[in-house]
Amino acid sequence: MRPSVLLRRVISGVHWYVRELTDESAYDRYVAHARKDHPEAEVPSRREFERMRTDRQEKDPRQGFRCC
Template identity: 80%
Template structure:
């Protein structure tokens, strides 16, 4: 029973992280470590700033209200 509950909680946590794209930094850091071993891995704050700047520079994103 407890293992089934733990699996369910892990599944919900995974789903929420994917839905909110919170796991994007983890995927990016893993990608850099695997494919570019000499590259410096940015902090989460630096990553979020790069991602926001890239999204705002893309004209396909449209108007951003907030």
């Protein structure tokens, strides 16, 4: 395997891992689910999704930890 191909694979793997670790990919999973299971429903923008997610977490302290 050429070094450039190997480097791209490593960078791609690290990028995927960081997105999963920080839950940045949650919106992508949500959109895929909504389009598959609810094709007639309007998919919210990323900003709307993050607002809904934050509101849900703040209503239920078990959903996420907030220090402030």
